[in-house]
Amino acid sequence: xxxKLKSIIDPKIKDLNVWIDSIKLEKEDEEQYLRIxxxxxxxxDLNTVVKATRIINPILDKEELDFDNYMLDVYAKPKGDx
Numbered sequence: 001x002x003x004k005l006k007s008i009i010d011p012k013i014k015d016l017n018v019w020i021d022s023i024k025l026e027k028e029d030e031e032q033y034l035r036i037x038x039x040x041x042x043x044x045d046l047n048t049v050v051k052a053t054r055i056i057n058p059i060l061d062k063e064e065l066d067f068d069n070y071m072l073d074v075y076a077k078p079k080g081d082x
Contacts, residue, residue, distance in 0.1 A: 001066065009059055018044060021077045025067060030069040034060070037077040042068070043044075044076035061067050 002023040010019050021039035025032065038044055038052055053074040060072065 004059075005063070006034075008063070009056055010056050012059060016052055016055075017041070018046055018048060018052060025070070030066065033068045033073050035073045035075070037075060039077045043079055049074055049076055 005023050006020045013019070018038045021037040022035075024035045024039075026035060027033075036056065038049065040048075053072070055079045056071060056074060
């Protein structure tokens, strides 16, 4: 799932000079989260995360994912993390 989504999403967010570092489906309490970490050669600001989320959300809506009922969590990977 991760590689497939990366291959679809990365070209669409390329103009923001960001790329997907990781995609994880995690369960927390009773909720399911699709967490997408963005990375870049610069410190990603909140406006860029919002722009990326607006691009990513409709793409995911069109994809036939193997799971339903999730919350999308797009965030910038902290600098210095490996």
